[in-house]
Each structure stands twice: as C-alpha cells, then as structure tokens.
Amino acid sequence: MTSQKQTPVKLTSLIAPSFHELHWDILEHKHTHYKLAGGRGSTKSSFISLEIILGMMQDPEANAIAMRKVGRFLEESVFEQLRWAIEGLGVSDKWKVRFSPLGLSYLPFGNKIIFRGADDPQKIKSVKLKKGYFKYIWFEERSEFDGPEEERTILQSLMRGGTDYYVFYSWNPPKSINSWVNQDILLERPDTIVSHTDYRSVPRDWLGEQFFIEAEHLRDTKPKAYEHEYLGVATGTGGAVFENxxxxxxxxxxxxxxxxxxxxxxxxxxxxxxxxxxxxxxxxxxxxxxxxxxxxxxxxxxxxxxxxxxxxxxxxxxxxxxxxxxxxxxxxxxxxxxxxxxxxxxxxxxxxxxxxxxxxxxxxxxxxxxxxxxxxxxxxxxxxxxxxxxxxxxxxxxxxxxxxxxxxxxxxxxxxxxxxxxxxxxxx
CATH class of the missing domain: 3.30.420.280 (Nucleotidyltransferase; domain 5)
Structure with missing residues (x-):
C-alpha cells in the first residue's frame, strides 16, 4: 500500500446506490444491528468496510473487530477489504498496516482494528483494549458461524464499556430456508435493520463486463442457480412443503x-x-x-x-x-x-x-x-x-x-x- 498522501474521493463513487439510504441510517445511528444479505457482487462487504473506516476516523474511542468463523481466511477477506476501503477513501497515509499479527491502526487517534477467527472463541473473549471500546463489530460470512448462541456469546464479550455500537453481519444466504441465518431475519427487532441487495444495483464498470456476462449466462441456462448465487435467494433444497x-x-x-x-x-x-x-x-x-x-x-x-x-x-x-x-x-x-x-x-x-x-x-x-x-x-x-x-x-x-x-x-x-x-x- 502506498504511503503517499492521496486525494479524498466522493463516497458516491464507492458506495453503490442500493446502500445510500442505509449509509444515512448509520450516520444517524438509527439501529445497532445491520444485517446485510445478498448475492455475488452486491458490494455489501465493501460497504461495511467503508462505514467502519469512516466511523473510526471520527471517534477516538472507536475500535473495531472483524471476524470470520475460520481465522485463516481473515487476511484474504476482511483484512484486504478494509485495506481497500482505506485506499479508496484516499487516507492511506493516516493508517498503519500490520501483517503479523493482522492489524490496522488509525495514526491520529491510535484506535485499532483487530482480526479474529471464531474457531478459537477463547481468543475473542481474551481481547483487551488499552483505549476505547469495540464500537464496530463485523461478522463476515455469517452463515459459516454455528448459530445465534455463538453470536450472542461473542457479543456478550465484546459489547462492554461503550455507549454506541454498530454490529455488522454480511453473508450470502444458504439455499435452505431452514438455515439459521435465513430464519433469523424473519424475526423483527426494533434495533435491527435487514438489507438484501444484489449486483443489479451496482454500476456496471465496478464489477466489469465479464461479471455480467457470466451472471446472465447462468440466468439463461440455470435460473435456480442464478437466483441463489447472484440474487442471494434461498431457493431451497427442493423439499420445501409450503411454497405459497x-x-x-x-x-x-x-x-x-x-x-x-x-x-x-x-x-x-x-x-x-x-x-x-x-x-x-x-x-x-x-x-x-x-x-x-x-x-x-x-x-x-x-x-x-x-x-x-x-x-x-x-x-x-x-x-x-x-x-x-x-x-x-x-x-x-x-x-x-x-x-x-x-x-x-x-x-x-x-x-x-x-x-x-x-x-x-x-x-x-x-x-x-x-x-x-x-x-x-x-x-x-x-x-x-x-x-x-x-x-x-x-x-x-x-x-x-x-x-x-x-x-x-x-x-x-x-x-x-x-x-x-x-x-x-x-x-x-
């Protein structure tokens, strides 16, 4: 990543139109839990990474933790995604990148982004901060986690010592509506907002022409697979009794x-x-x-x-x-x-x-x-x-x-x- 000072860019060039309303919801802190489901190319993870970086640069007490179920996938997913957000916002000169262990620090305030895998829950419980609290919590590939009980245990360890929290969840819905993540979003909570997006609302040049060619080919040849993979629809295993x-x-x-x-x-x-x-x-x-x-x-x-x-x-x-x-x-x-x-x-x-x-x-x-x-x-x-x-x-x-x-x-x-x-x- 370059150390040269970069020119800040307009957010509209980084945030897809489908997330504009959600961006204002976050700015006004209308909710605590932001559950973002969607298909390939929906840019949900990009959006979350931008919101975390922007938020931490406004609050000296704000730290973040980004999680995957399996720790070895952190570097190639959430770590790289957050580095992309830093680069895209033109603020690389204000952030320190560490590869071993993985970490990102905002130099003006000293607040940090920590990365953990839930395959070793003890490491999440033992996380300690010298300054501030975990204002931002991110469950990436949520469907890989074991269920709501595991999420609650993690949140009980992390949501301490602060006032305002933003918990982000991102995932591609599994096929079966019986999956716990698909069932979870059916239950309404006043502090929770659910968003479902897909690639069709993303500017074409962001994803590249070949992405759309592949998506449209699958749509024409295997519509069920297209609905699941690209639209993020829980199409089912074929055994659903009530399709009405x-x-x-x-x-x-x-x-x-x-x-x-x-x-x-x-x-x-x-x-x-x-x-x-x-x-x-x-x-x-x-x-x-x-x-x-x-x-x-x-x-x-x-x-x-x-x-x-x-x-x-x-x-x-x-x-x-x-x-x-x-x-x-x-x-x-x-x-x-x-x-x-x-x-x-x-x-x-x-x-x-x-x-x-x-x-x-x-x-x-x-x-x-x-x-x-x-x-x-x-x-x-x-x-x-x-x-x-x-x-x-x-x-x-x-x-x-x-x-x-x-x-x-x-x-x-x-x-x-x-x-x-x-x-x-x-x-x-």
Missing part, C-alpha cells in the same frame, strides 16, 4: 376487514409447546392470514385459557387436537368453546396438501406469529441416505402447522365433500 407462504406485516386496515375467523390449538406442555393460532380465511381468493399466536411450554390450562381469551375476546370456537379430551374439557370448564378435531385416516396428508396446494397464499405476520413464520418457512421433507425425499411428512417442528390444520378442518371437510359429490355426479 408470504411473511409480511398484516396491516391494521386488513385486520379491520377480517370476518372469517378460525382458531386452532395443538396441545403441549413439557418439551413440546402449546400452540394456538388465530386466522382469517378468505375463501374466495383462497388466502389464509395468520395474525395471532400463543407458543409456550409448561403452560397450564388456567393460564392457557387466560392467554387465549386475550386473542379471542369474542370466544369463537377453537378446534383442537382430539387426542387430549381432558385438556379440551378443562378449557371448556374455564369458559372457552373448544371442540376436538375429527381427524381420521389420511387426515394429516389431506390437511397438508390442502394448505400447501389448495391455498393460493398463506400470509403470516412475523411480529404477531414469529413461530408460525419459522415453522412454515422451514418445514421440509426429510431425505434418506441417498438424498431422496421421504414420502411422509415429518412430525417435528410443526406445532403451529398442526394448529392451523385443526383450525381449518371445517373448510377442508367442505372441500372434500364437494370433491366427493362431483365424483358421484360423474358416475351417474
């Missing part, structure tokens, strides 16, 4: 029009949770809206009735798992109106096919129904040792799905009756 699910906020205006309310209940107490779902069914458009949820373990009948009553103040009928007649009787004694699902041979298969094939759309509000959003989007057929999908639906991580099946049983029964009547009429 939309996870989005259900507006107050929509809620005010809901009049076909259905309620389903799947019992649980110990390891398995009790799951109650409140729904609206638009029969004409074949759309189901999930907008109320109770999901808890060790929830006794009295407390369950109290919580259900909050979501069901008009005491609409609830269809529950008929395998628990005592629990149904207890809830009825407590004032609810609960009936057992009829079930019967093939009811599971028929119910799952109705929800996944007959319904045009299942809309789930992630704030009101976070567990339903997680279960419906991650529910996949299991594979055998040869990679073939099994024919049965897995009976796990499906508590809200079962509750929805029970709550929709009357609609499914009427549908089945119509099919039988048409069949009989055809035989005459």
């Amino acid at each position: 699910v939309t996870v989005r906020t259900i507006t107050d205006e929509e809620l005010s029009r809901f009049d076909r309310i259905k309620n389903g209940l799947d019992f649980g107490y110990g390891a398995d949770p009790l799951a109650y779902i409140k729904m609206h069914y638009n029969k004409t458009r074949k759309r189901l809206f999930l907008f109320g949820e109770i999901y808890a373990v060790k929830l006794g009948n009295t407390k369950a009735a109290r919580e259900i009553r909050k979501l069901n103040p008009l005491n609409h009928y609830i269809t529950a798992d008929s395998e628990e007649p005592r629990a149904i009787a207890a809830l009825n004694e407590l004032g609810l109106r609960v009936i057992g699902a009829k079930k019967g041979p093939g009811s599971v298969d028929y119910g799952m096919e109705f929800l996944s094939d007959e319904l045009e759309e299942i809309v789930i509000d992630p704030k009101r129904c976070p567990n339903a959003a997680r279960e419906f989007t991650s529910y996949e057929l299991e594979q055998d040792k040869d990679g073939n999908f099994k024919g049965s639906y897995p009976d796990k991580n499906n508590h809200t799905i079962d509750a929805v099946r029970y709550g929709m049983e009357d609609a499914m029964t009427r549908r089945k009756a119509k099919i039988k009547n048409k069949a009989r009429a055809g035989l005459r």
Whole structure:
C-alpha cells in the first residue's frame, strides 16, 4: 500500500446506490444491528468496510473487530477489504498496516482494528483494549458461524464499556430456508435493520463486463442457480412443503376487514409447546392470514385459557387436537368453546396438501406469529441416505402447522365433500 498522501474521493463513487439510504441510517445511528444479505457482487462487504473506516476516523474511542468463523481466511477477506476501503477513501497515509499479527491502526487517534477467527472463541473473549471500546463489530460470512448462541456469546464479550455500537453481519444466504441465518431475519427487532441487495444495483464498470456476462449466462441456462448465487435467494433444497407462504406485516386496515375467523390449538406442555393460532380465511381468493399466536411450554390450562381469551375476546370456537379430551374439557370448564378435531385416516396428508396446494397464499405476520413464520418457512421433507425425499411428512417442528390444520378442518371437510359429490355426479 502506498504511503503517499492521496486525494479524498466522493463516497458516491464507492458506495453503490442500493446502500445510500442505509449509509444515512448509520450516520444517524438509527439501529445497532445491520444485517446485510445478498448475492455475488452486491458490494455489501465493501460497504461495511467503508462505514467502519469512516466511523473510526471520527471517534477516538472507536475500535473495531472483524471476524470470520475460520481465522485463516481473515487476511484474504476482511483484512484486504478494509485495506481497500482505506485506499479508496484516499487516507492511506493516516493508517498503519500490520501483517503479523493482522492489524490496522488509525495514526491520529491510535484506535485499532483487530482480526479474529471464531474457531478459537477463547481468543475473542481474551481481547483487551488499552483505549476505547469495540464500537464496530463485523461478522463476515455469517452463515459459516454455528448459530445465534455463538453470536450472542461473542457479543456478550465484546459489547462492554461503550455507549454506541454498530454490529455488522454480511453473508450470502444458504439455499435452505431452514438455515439459521435465513430464519433469523424473519424475526423483527426494533434495533435491527435487514438489507438484501444484489449486483443489479451496482454500476456496471465496478464489477466489469465479464461479471455480467457470466451472471446472465447462468440466468439463461440455470435460473435456480442464478437466483441463489447472484440474487442471494434461498431457493431451497427442493423439499420445501409450503411454497405459497408470504411473511409480511398484516396491516391494521386488513385486520379491520377480517370476518372469517378460525382458531386452532395443538396441545403441549413439557418439551413440546402449546400452540394456538388465530386466522382469517378468505375463501374466495383462497388466502389464509395468520395474525395471532400463543407458543409456550409448561403452560397450564388456567393460564392457557387466560392467554387465549386475550386473542379471542369474542370466544369463537377453537378446534383442537382430539387426542387430549381432558385438556379440551378443562378449557371448556374455564369458559372457552373448544371442540376436538375429527381427524381420521389420511387426515394429516389431506390437511397438508390442502394448505400447501389448495391455498393460493398463506400470509403470516412475523411480529404477531414469529413461530408460525419459522415453522412454515422451514418445514421440509426429510431425505434418506441417498438424498431422496421421504414420502411422509415429518412430525417435528410443526406445532403451529398442526394448529392451523385443526383450525381449518371445517373448510377442508367442505372441500372434500364437494370433491366427493362431483365424483358421484360423474358416475351417474
């Protein structure tokens, strides 16, 4: 890297248009956690490196730590990316570069960027600073980390002694929606913003003509691979059961029009949770809206009735798992109106096919129904040792799905009756 003084450049020549709004969000510190997913060439890592360098040059107390799951990949990824940001901003003369161990220091203030691999978590826990605190924390290639528990452990060690924090996460989404990083961004937090970008919003000359040639060739020959690799879409393993699910906020205006309310209940107490779902069914458009949820373990009948009553103040009928007649009787004694699902041979298969094939759309509000959003989007057929999908639906991580099946049983029964009547009429 050159030691000559360079001329500062305009940020618009370094930050892609898709990140302009996010840049102002960071300047105004509207959030703490910035989760940036996207495909190849989206420039998300470039954007993060610029924000860290710019921020550290404004605050003498601000230090940064950049992490990968495997430490040996640090130099060729985040280290080089941050050096690119320094060079691009024209401030190379103000930064000291160290290769062993990896490190970057801003000379006017003496604050530092430290690099660590999470394959040795003890090294992260033992990091100490002489001055300031870790204002900037970066998880690069987030999907390589072991899960939210590992992230929390790391953050508990690093987020100490400061006032303002910026935690950046960057990754290319794995194929399976069941992956923990794909599930994580479905859960809304007021201090978190999620960004999803791809190469199409990046100036063509930044990536080079050949990048676009390769992307467009893959788009024309293998569209699924293109969606995953270049657009950063979790295209799935091919075993997803519910491909008609939309996870989005259900507006107050929509809620005010809901009049076909259905309620389903799947019992649980110990390891398995009790799951109650409140729904609206638009029969004409074949759309189901999930907008109320109770999901808890060790929830006794009295407390369950109290919580259900909050979501069901008009005491609409609830269809529950008929395998628990005592629990149904207890809830009825407590004032609810609960009936057992009829079930019967093939009811599971028929119910799952109705929800996944007959319904045009299942809309789930992630704030009101976070567990339903997680279960419906991650529910996949299991594979055998040869990679073939099994024919049965897995009976796990499906508590809200079962509750929805029970709550929709009357609609499914009427549908089945119509099919039988048409069949009989055809035989005459």
